[in-house]
Amino acid sequence: MPTPPQAVVLFDIDGVIRDVSASYRRAIVETVHHYGGQRPKPAAIDALKGEGCWNNDWQASLELLRRLGHTPLPALEALVAVFETFYFGGDPAGDPGLWRGFIGQEPLLVQAPFFASLTAANLAYGFVSGSEPPSCRYVLQTRLGLADPPLIAMGDAPDKPDPTGLLRLATRLAGASLGAGAPPVAYLGDTVADVLTVQRARAQCPGQLFLSLAVAPPHLHGDPLARLAYETKLLEAGADAVIPSTAMLLNQLQRLDAISQQINPERWP
Numbered sequence: 411m412p413t414p415p416q417a418v419v420l421f422d423i424d425g426v427i428r429d430v431s432a433s434y435r436r437a438i439v440e441t442v443h444h445y446g447g448q449r450p451k452p453a454a455i456d457a458l459k460g461e462g463c464w465n466n467d468w469q470a471s472l473e474l475l476r477r478l479g480h481t482p483l484p485a486l487e488a489l490v491a492v493f494e495t496f497y498f499g500g501d502p503a504g505d506p507g508l509w510r511g512f513i514g515q516e517p518l519l520v521q522a523p524f525f526a527s528l529t530a531a532n533l534a535y536g537f538v539s540g541s542e543p544p545s546c547r548y549v550l551q552t553r554l555g556l557a558d559p560p561l562i563a564m565g566d567a568p569d570k571p572d573p574t575g576l577l578r579l580a581t582r583l584a585g586a587s588l589g590a591g592a593p594p595v596a597y598l599g600d601t602v603a604d605v606l607t608v609q610r611a612r613a614q615c616p617g618q619l620f621l622s623l624a625v626a627p628p629h630l631h632g633d634p635l636a637r638l639a640y641e642t643k644l645l646e647a648g649a650d651a652v653i654p655s656t657a658m659l660l661n662q663l664q665r666l667d668a669i670s671q672q673i674n675p676e677r678w679p
Contacts, residue, residue, distance in 0.1 A: 415534035423539040425600035425627035433512040437497040446480040462602035534583040536560030571606035589617040596621040605647040624649040
């Protein structure tokens with residue numbers, strides 16, 4: 411029988427594994443401009459995401475158009491086609507080598523050795539993202555070289571903050587039903603929706619120890635005041651801790667241990 415992991419660590423992808431400031435966020439801006447003639451500021455997108463219910467960037471684009479007073483609103487299917495042209499710049503199901511869209515402008519926030527260090531620490535890891543499966547596989551497999559990474563992507567489960575995908579993948583990686591006997595589960599995200607996902611997971615599985623970790627998205631790291639305001643909103647939404655960056659996760663283990671001891675002194679290794 412395989413040795414159970416010390417803990418399960420799940421990651422969002424956008425803003426956590428890769429910087430999407432010039433890709434997904436730019437696709438939102440250009441999609442809104444395509445239909446409405448205005449380019450929303452980053453702060454407007456941050457504010458929308460801070461509401462906790464606009465994790466899907468297609469729906470976020472549509473909502474920004476609605477708030478700008480654009481009428482009639484485009485059909486979602488048409489908007490998605492425009493958005494995907496900006497983001498992928500080619501067939502999402504086709505050869506990534508032929509993509510010419512904004513997806514080519516996504517700096518990585520961690521490298522492959524980061525995940526090797528998680529494995530060495532007996533931490534099982536996986537990814538719960540609202541991005542399209544081809545986009546997720548591209549960053550995880552093609553760019554990071556992860557072989558068959560455990561993944562819940564768009565279409566695999568209801569959109570966050572619904573916790574279905576998180577609970578499903580956590581159960582798989584824990585190797586047992588979640589509850590009093592299962593390893594602790596941590597989820598690292600960068601939006602209020604990610605934080606709310608953990609809160610709803612707790613409500614559905616109250617016997618399981620969940621830890622909600624958060625990180626400010628990269629585009630805020632050069633603006634201390636905006637970053638502080640964003641991190642404060644994450645904490646107010648219920649995040650147990652905000653860490654400086656994804657790459658520093660293992661360096662934060664002592665701090666995370668202290669936080670987890672406060673939540674449940676018997677459950678975190």
